[in-house]
Amino acid sequence: MDFIVNYKIQISKSIEELSEAFAQILIGKVNNSKDHFNIALSGGSTPKNIFEYLAAHHQNTIEWRKVKFYWGDERCVPPTDSESNYKMAYDALLGKLQIPAENIFRIKGESDPALEAKRYSEIIKKLLPPKNHISQFDLAMLGLGEDGHTASIFPGNIDLFNSANLFEVSQHPETKQKRITVTGRVINNAKQVLFLVTDGNKADIAAKVIEKKRGWQSLPASLVQPTDGKLIWLLDYPAAQKLKSGIKLEG
Numbered sequence: 001m002d003f004i005v006n007y008k009i010q011i012s013k014s015i016e017e018l019s020e021a022f023a024q025i026l027i028g029k030v031n032n033s034k035d036h037f038n039i040a041l042s043g044g045s046t047p048k049n050i051f052e053y054l055a056a057h058h059q060n061t062i063e064w065r066k067v068k069f070y071w072g073d074e075r076c077v078p079p080t081d082s083e084s085n086y087k088m089a090y091d092a093l094l095g096k097l098q099i100p101a102e103n104i105f106r107i108k109g110e111s112d113p114a115l116e117a118k119r120y121s122e123i124i125k126k127l128l129p130p131k132n133h134i135s136q137f138d139l140a141m142l143g144l145g146e147d148g149h150t151a152s153i154f155p156g157n158i159d160l161f162n163s164a165n166l167f168e169v170s171q172h173p174e175t176k177q178k179r180i181t182v183t184g185r186v187i188n189n190a191k192q193v194l195f196l197v198t199d200g201n202k203a204d205i206a207a208k209v210i211e212k213k214r215g216w217q218s219l220p221a222s223l224v225q226p227t228d229g230k231l232i233w234l235l236d237y238p239a240a241q242k243l244k245s246g247i248k249l250e251g
């Protein structure tokens, strides 16, 4: 199966520069959106640094009141748990910006996973406009795991990517922690998809996915091929160092 993918790669010297690049994308898209802007946040440690940067430097440059916050995935833990993607985003950004509760649609990690995947799918179906008969996010943030997972779709359950449902129950392969995850139909239907990848420990997997190195097809992140949306890879130098184009470290 071959893909013709239109994507852009933006490489930044540091996480601050990458966060600024992300902020500029948000300024361009959010501030020019006519009414509201539906964003799916990703979890993990990379977004935490980015959210903290946005809270510190972009409280007044982005029209945050337009933004409705959803999640691409959530760990099945209470919202007060240090593992919670909601808690991480709230503490790093949403609370600092005083985002009104009515604009925050968290996945309820404390609920029964199967019921919550269903409930959240219904919420998304109800609140997001459809495109190609599938709910469409204005922007979907994604991270990249060292094993090639994205959102909470892992190589061992890659079939979730092509689920007919909008959200599914997943499980972390090592910790066995239950997760709720967005599926590939929704990811690939987003107007804009952003991979945010930092640190040298992601260099091999980033090159394998981007440059379709041997075994790329078995990686969930490789299946992210937005239909008529756009894909941008935001990498820092360490994460980009294995790309064939041979990133030259300036300075």
Ligand code: 6PG
Residues within 6 Å of the ligand: 042, 043, 044, 045, 046, 047, 073, 074, 075, 085, 142, 143, 144, 145, 149, 150, 151, 152, 196, 198
């Ligand atoms: C999660 C994320 C997950 C994450 C990757 C990369 O809930 O953990 O959605 O997909 O994006 O594991 O995480 P880092 O960017 O922190 O390495």
